[in-house]
Amino acid sequence: MSSMEELLAGWNEKFRPHADGAQLPPHHPHCLACGPDNPHGHHLTVHRRGEEVHATHVFDERHVGAPGIAHGGAVATVFDDLFGFLLYLTGGPAVTRKLEVLYDSPVILGTTYDLAARVTRTEGRKLFMEADMKQLGGSRVASASALFLSVDVTHFNQGMPR
């Protein structure tokens, strides 16, 4: 099965309503952040909590930037993908148009972090989102804001081999 077929497989299942507390399905098996079959991936597991999505995550040596510290791009990857799970609550596909990350403190490898994301405003096709990453029961280490734009499923045809 191609990655595109994997993305579209169960599309209706992905965008059906998900109960509060439910674990949300990965975008597709090889997704860099949430795909269970991607050996380089973050294997993010995400749950719905009310109108938010939540995850806990431990960055490891595959995500290293400075020694012992997560690469800023890896942190951004996790935020971007977490925003992608909010689409299961808003009910349709959208893609990142703008992503901004504020790095408050180094994200330390081997440490468990709590992440939460929410939609703050919608305006036509525009979805404005915010997220934060905190030490367990502790202070914020990073936050992010994003603009996603709703797209038709044909958007993803652009990834098909030519």
Ligand SMILES: CCCCCCCC(=O)SCCNC(=O)CCNC(=O)[C@H](O)C(C)(C)COP(=O)(O)OP(=O)(O)OC[C@H]1O[C@@H](n2cnc3c(N)ncnc32)[C@H](O)[C@@H]1OP(=O)(O)O
């Ligand atoms: C199934 C889901 C998986 C989710 C995985 C996790 C998320 C991802 O990693 S997605 C991958 C990364 N993102 C991408 O590849 C997207 C690449 N970009 C594109 O394809 C296009 O630019 C796309 C589709 C986003 C937008 O294109 P297009 O439809 O032409 O929109 P565009 O005309 O630029 O903008 C639409 C509206 O947004 C507004 N807008 C655009 N950029 C901004 C901005 N930075 N700030 C505020 N408004 C903006 C525009 O002004 C316009 O407003 P209006 O309709 O009121 O005039």
